[in-house]
Amino acid sequence: MSDLHIYNSLTRQKEKFEPITPNHxxxxxxxxxxxxxxxLGHARPYITFDVVYRYLLHLGYKVRYVRNITDAGHFEEEGRVAEDKVAEKAKLEMLEPMELVHKYTNLFHWGMHLFNTLDPSIEPTATGHIIEQIAMIEDIIQKGFAYEVNGSVYFDVKKYADAYPYGKLSGRIMDDLLETTRDLEGQDEKRNKVDFALWKSAPPQHIMRWKSPWGEGFPGWHIECSAMASKYLGETFDIHGGGMDLQFPHHESEIAQSTIAHGHAPVRYWMHNNMITINGKKMGKSYNNVIKLTELFSGNHPILEQAYHPMVVRFYILQTHYRSTLDFSNEALQASEKALKRLWEAYEVLKSLTEEKCTQSFFNMLSGAINNEIAESYDENTILTDIHNQISKSNINLSSSSDTFKRIRMIVEQNKNLVEEKNRTLINLQCIINCLECKEFMDDDLNTAKVIANLFDLTPTINSIKGGQLNIEVICKETLLLIKDTFKTYLEDILGLQGLQAQQSDTLDKVLSLLIEMRKDARTRKDWATSDQIRIKLAEAGVLLKDGKDGSVSYTIE
RNA sequence: GGUCGGGUGGCCGAGUGGCUAGGCAGAGCUCUGCAAAAGCUUCCACAGCGGUUCGAAUCCGCUCUCGACCUCCA
Structure with a gap:
């Protein structure tokens, strides 16, 4: 169905993606x-996997995307005292735990919507699945891989590791773990330091507590994901994603639990996004360098020089491959802001271009080219003829892995000088390459950075048409349609980007049109003082006027 | 300390055994009443030292250096 390859953390290599159930x-x-x-750190995985989700949908898969809300709060696993983060925070803020959790869930959704991420198909909460978690724990106990001590239940990692490849996902070695894990007090309950809690007994003052076969308590951190994933996606599912920092111990524990409960590994493809760093350091509470989304969007943080639009942040994240670290800086964000504006304005221009003036069809142009333009001087007649024979008369629908496409690429590479000379055939071929390659790049482990680069490659062509440097007749109808389709598909549908323009209002538009007309009049009269004043005053108000070559004037609002 | 991953031009960042993305900034030019916008041109980098190779920034080794995980974390 597709040529999608994704990097599987489990095998540490790119693998062809093949779903368990075809089309699903x-x-x-x-x-x-x-x-x-x-x-800001939350932005990375959810935007990354939003693009994965969007791309899978684009490829035609029916996707069930499950993303949980952890509202039960984890305890400090290795800590002395069982602590529930939610319960602690609720006490601090004088809120009901559920009230607190609801508040931050809403804030999370608010941020995700501003980032234009699609809602997951199911968003299960940990507190809503206590029963499933208890059932899974009981199952694991019954199978002999977990034990109960004083109302808490621990997973027997050592026993598991004897039979299964524990540590495979995160590259841990059992013996190292046994030696390295810090020696903390209060661990007497565990048989081994590497064991992790499935259920934790709640001390009397603890607010969040549920009845269980082992007394009142709350679930361990790792079990919720295993329980909910298997409930909604089955015992084995295709993709499990998350931040790299979750690889160990969280995901490793998930594998262990599920493997015992179900008799086999839970996940086919593990995907992990890399971290966002600030001045080279990971963002995290422990580093005191966390920038909250509310601060990011308002600019209200000591590190921030200005507010950043959610789309700028999204674009900034997608300009980097998801497995690379991404270092935050004002300079980088500001560069992204300018870049996105430029790209989006080109897209607006593109949408305004109509193919009516593209008189020549690609098919016919190629026919002509075979006999004169380039084939004559470069002995590529056969290749062009071959392309000609393979493309349809009304549509350019080539796979980037097809021989024909490879030949197109070859011709263009061999005739780069002619592209510069604005050779009609080569300009069209180059545009087609830029468009078709986008799929190739997405298929190669979601290389959004390269997709964006190709869209930028198309930008001068689009702007040249508007600016008059390039006659639209040079571009074939099919080429233009393909470019339009590529921008719509990749920029909007797959990368999920939007423009930065403030909401337009008719009233404002009418007012500005009036001012623009007045300025035009002034310019006709060569009344430069008036025309400049209008331009400068509008700029101060955040409205930038752009004079087109044909006398038309457009504006953008800061 | 253990495990793993990096070090790319002024900045951010792709990628590759030879044809060397893209963005931002800078410089020059075209257009413009002047600007802005746009277009064109330019700026040819891959930590250091060895090795393999006809050829390495890309493979191997060592050194320096940064980071991640090993503890809640996206």
Whole structure:
């Protein structure tokens, strides 16, 4: 169905993506712990996997995308005292735990919508699945891989590791773990330091508590994902995503639990996004360098020089491959802001171009080219003829992996000088390459950076048509349609980007049109003082006027 | 300390055994009443030292250096 290849953290290599059930994909992504406000760090995985989700949908898969809300709060696993983060925070803020969790869940959704992420198909909460978690724990106990001590239940990692490849996902070695894990007090309950809690007994003052076969308590951090993923996606599902920092111990534990409960590994493809860093350091509470989304969008943070539009942040994230670290800086964000504006304005221009003036069809142009333009001087007649024979008369629908496409690429590479000379055939071929390659790049482990680069490659062509440097007749009808389709598909549908323009109002538009007319009059009269004053005053108000070559004037609002 | 991953032009960032993305900034030019916008041109980098190779920034080794995980974290 597709040539999509994704990097599988489990095997540490790119693999061809083949869903378990043809045409259907099950994807689970670890969601946020809603014990506090979402921050810039949260933006990365949810935007990354939003693009994965959008791309799978684009490829025609029926996708069930499950992303949980952790509202039960984890305890400090290795800590001395069982602590529930939600319960602690609720006490601090004088809120009911559920009230607190609801508040931050809403804030999370608010941020995700501003980032234009699509809602997951199911967004299950940990507190809503206590029964499933208890059932899974009981199952694991029954199978002999978990044990109860004083109302808490621990997973027997050592026993598991004897039979299964524990540590495969995160590259851990059992013996190292046994030696390295910090020696903390209060661990007497565990048989081994590497064991992790499935259920934790709640001390009397603890607010969030549920009845269980082992007394009142609350679930361990890892079990919720396993329980909910298997409930909604089945015992084995296609993709599990999350941040790299979750690889160990969270995802490793998920594998262990599910493997025992179901008798086999839960996930086919593990995908992990890299971290966002600030001045080279990971953003995290422990580093005191967290920028909350509310601060990011308002600019209200010591590190921030200005407010950043959610789309700028999204674009900034997608300009980097998801497995690379991404270092935050004002300079980089500001560069992204300008870049996105330029790209989006080109897209607006593109939408305004109509193919009526593209008199020549690609098919006919190629016919002509075979006999004169380039084939004559470069002995590529056969190749062009071959392309000619393979493309349809009304549509350019080539796979980037087809031989024909490879030949197109070859011709263009061999005739780069002619592209510069504005050779009609080569300009069209170059545009087609830029468009068709986008799929190739997405298929190669979601290389959004390259997709964006190709869209930028098309930008001068689009702007040249508007600016008059390039006659639209040079571009074939099919080429223009393909470019339009590529921008719509990749920029909007797959990358999920939007323009930065403030909401337009008719009233404002009429007012500005009036001012623009007045300025035009002034210019006709060569009354430069008036025309400049209008331009300058509008600029001060955040409205930038752009004079087109044909006398038309457009504006953008800051 | 253990495990893993990086070091790319002024900045951000793709990628590749030879044809060397893209963005932002800078410079020059075209257009413009002047600007802005747009277009064109330019700026040819891959931590250091060895090695493999006809050829390495890309493969191997060592050194320096940064980071991640090993503890809640996206």
């Amino acid at each position: 994909v099950g994807m689970y992504v670890c969601g946020p712990t809603v014990s506090g406000e979402s921050h």
